[in-house]
Amino acid sequence: MENKLLYLQQTRHESPFVSCSHEWSIAQSFALYGNTPGYVLTISGDPASGFDFEELRNSYSLFGDTVSHLKEFGVPRRLGSPFVVECVDLVAPFGQPAVRVKP
DSSP: OHHHHHHHHHOGGGOSEEEEESOHHHHHHHHTTTTOOEEEEEEEOOGGGSEEHHHHHHHHTOOSSOOGGGOEEEEESSOOTTOEEEEEEEEOSTTOOOEEEEO
């Protein structure tokens, strides 16, 4: 099970989830990958409709080769009810401030 969790986190093409993080700064670091601007989406919804990787690991003591620093949560690839995009921020590298583009 430990290996399957890690596999889901590392293989986008086979995972039914879009990777999210409970931490804004972690999402920002992915958005800024390659020193290019990117977007950070703030999503709300029913946690029972997603997949909390860390909660599952903690519940069953599955601490193999993990990437727990991501505080990862998976939402379905086709984002819809019960999940809602609350806001979208455009982030840029080199200390530039984030710009809210939605709402």
